[in-house]
Amino acid sequence: MLDKFDLVNLLYDFYGQMLTDRQRSFVELYYCQNLSLGEIAEEYGVTRQAVHDILKRAEQQLFHYEEKLGLVRRHREERSLLAKVLSIIDGHLERCSSEEVLRAREILAGILKQ
Amino acid sequence: MLDKFDLVNLLYDFYGQMLTDRQRSFVELYYCQNLSLGEIAEEYGVTRQAVHDILKRAEQQLFHYEEKLGLVRRHREERSLLAKVLSIIDGHLERCSSEEVLRAREILAGILKQ
Secondary structure (H helix, E strand, O other): OOOHHHHHHHHHHHHHHHOOHHHHHHHHHHHHOOOOHHHHHHHHOOOHHHHHHHHHHHHHHHHHHHHHHOHHHHHHHHHHHHHHHHHHHHHHHHHOOOHHHHHHHHHHHHHHHO | OOOHHHHHHHHHHHHHHHOOHHHHHHHHHHHHOOOOHHHHHHHHOOOHHHHHHHHHHHHHHHHHHHHHHOHHHHHHHHHHHHHHHHHHHHHHHHHOOOHHHHHHHHHHHHHHHO
16 A cells, blocks of 8 residues: 555646646655645745645545546556566566566566656 | 547547537447448438537547646657557567466556557
8 A cells, every 4th residue: 555645746747747836845845755734835926825725625635536547556557567567577587587588578567667 | 750640539438428418429420330421310300510619619628638648648658658568568478488477468458458
């Protein structure tokens, strides 16, 4: 299970461009850079409550898009299958070295890192 | 390059749930089931022009979401890398049979078929 921070980060990666500039700034500062509500409020010269409300609304929108489109769920399911493929390939490479399979492994690992 | 029908189908697969019920019905009939504008008009008891306008607006919205989010582009890039991995694995399997690599191959091929 993802914790809420990781989940919002993932939703933001998929749907962040549907938010307003201000919502994006606040989500990035709070969820990606781990600033507190107070720190964001100070930086933007707004109240802590205003930051809270804007973040709340942004989260609701991100969850709404996921509820509609389910693209993060689909992505995670696919990632889980690809991790399985990578693990099988790694097992194979331990027993039987192969330049070409190693190359396939690197491409796959690159995708899984994104 | 995808032709327009394939592209709209792909965009619809990702963003279709953001459209209205009527838009979705018309996109499915026109782009997925290949009915003509006239046939859809007849089935719904509306003019051919109305079908055309609703489809046009639906397409614009699908392209708008892609312009904002770019998730279909990202998906296609990843599919292209996975096809490369599959092709390497297939080459390897031709020279060196392996139950486990075959299993990895099947998972990968399943993902690419989706």
